[in-house]
Amino acid sequence: MYSWLQFTLLLVAWQAHAVKYQRFCYFAGWARYRADPVAFNPEDVGVNLCTHLSYAFAEIDTSGTKIIPGDPSDDPVMYNRFTSLKKQDPNLKLLLSIGGWTGKLKEFSTLASTDSNINTFARNAITFLRSRNFDGLDIDWEFPATRGSPPSDKQRFTRMIQLIRQAFETEASQTGKDRLLLTAALGPSPYRVNVSYEAVKVASHLDLINLMTYDMHGGWEEIQTAAHHSALYGTPTDKTYNVDYLATYWAQLGVPKDKILLGLPFYSRTYTLAGGNVIGPGKAGTYSGENGTLAYYEVCKILQDGATGQRIDAQKVPFLVSKNQWVGYDDEKSLAAKVKYVIDNGFGGVMVWALDMDDFKGICGKAFPLMKAVKSAFGTLIG
Structure with a gap:
């Protein structure tokens, strides 16, 4: 028989092993319009690569109370093809994302402006999601209290998330169905938190937070030296624009780490160089x-x-230079380092933007090299 101490140690070890890290992937609906061989459809999604898959993006109607498809041909054809993925992977959670960078911002403000609008939206969202076999809603409002959104939307965003979550809980208790999931993609910077989010309050009503730890540098900046847009660590001259700094910042705010998913970009940010200096994207x-x-x-x-890939060792990320083009990207090695960071620091998992930007057809060799590297790293590191 085991002693009490032995039993306790075994239980702790089993619980640590049983921790489930999330792999939340975005599916861009417009990727189907890309030219062959990279047109991406629901049938191209690899089985068992992601724990969550979210269809981007639906929109909000002008009344602020209804979900409408971002592309008229999404509903019902593409949505049906998307939710049919459950047949291949019954454990996969399928969500619908609303918003995005080019999403309708005025409509988000209208939605959040009154409790009546929020409650009506929540009821309509439940009907919309259930009738199309989605498992939840992902909110990507970029960003409350900016880009024409009034300062009061910071608090209204919290209230919106709270009331939608309450509606999801009520519906589940009344029907006996699994509660619809509620997640959000949030900007990670201290500036963004200060302006747009009551971070801890919002987190208390969300199942998962997709922290957009990428696009920290890019051709929109007035900089002379190329910089990686999703470096794991900072440098003495660039201390804050990195995954470690931003993830730590959110955790120190008091947001539960197991709700935080760190964003992994399956795309690069690039620069044009002249004389070694940046002259544009x-x-x-x-x-x-x-x-x-x-x-x-x-x-x-x-x-x-x-072209020869090189590494910024201190930041754990690769780049390449081809003629006058500087390309900062993530590869299998850098993604494995980020997965290790997630595990070592107790975060909930990773978010991928976007699955359709991986080499899913195996143009350069094996199919889905990045996503398979992410999944393999979790498997190797946690056993």
């Missing part, structure tokens, strides 16, 4: 088509075509 990729950004399936081709 990098050239648009053939498929992704946006200046200053390349999807990983474009980065891996540059490497395959002869």
Whole structure:
């Protein structure tokens, strides 16, 4: 028989082993319109790679009380194809994201402006999500109290999250169904918290927080030296724009670490150089088509075509220089380091933007190299 001490130690070890780290992935609905071979559809999602998958993005109607599809052809065809993924992976949680950087901001303010609007929206959202077999709602308001949103929206955002969560709990208790999940993508910087969020209050009503720990540098800045947009650690001259600083900041606010998912970008931020100095964003990729950004399936081709990847050792991230293009990206090694950071520091897992930007077709070799590296790292590090 085990002694009480032995039993306690075994229980603690089992509980530590049983910790479930979340792998929350975003699915960009518009990725299906990209040219072959990188058009991405629900059927391209790898089985068992993610614990949560969220369809981006739906919108809010002008009354602020209803969810509407971001693309008219999303509902019902794409939503049905998306939620059919449950047949392959019954444990996968499927959410619908509303908002995004280009989402309708005025409508978020209208939604949050009164309890009546929020409660009506919550009832309508429940009907919308249940009828389309979603497991929850992800809110991506970028960002309350900015970009034309009044300062009072900081507090109203908290109230909005609170009342939606209450409605989800009430519906679950009345129907006996599993409660709909409620998550949010939040900007990580101290400035963003100060302006937009009552962080601890908001966190108390959310199941998970998708912390957008990327885009910390980019071609929109007036800088002369290229900098990685999602470095794990800082440098003596760049102490705050890194994952470690921002994740620690949120934890020190009092937000439960197990609710915090650290954002992993499956895309790069790029610069055009002249004489070693930045003169603007990098050239648009053939498929992704946006200046200053390349999807990983474009980065891996540059490497395959002869560019040499280099590493910023202190920051645990790679970059490459190809002619006059500087590309800061994440690879299998840097993602494994970030997963280790999550585990070592007790965070809840990771969030990926976006699954469709991985080399999902195996253009450069194996399919889904980044997402498989993330999953493998969790498996290796926790057993």
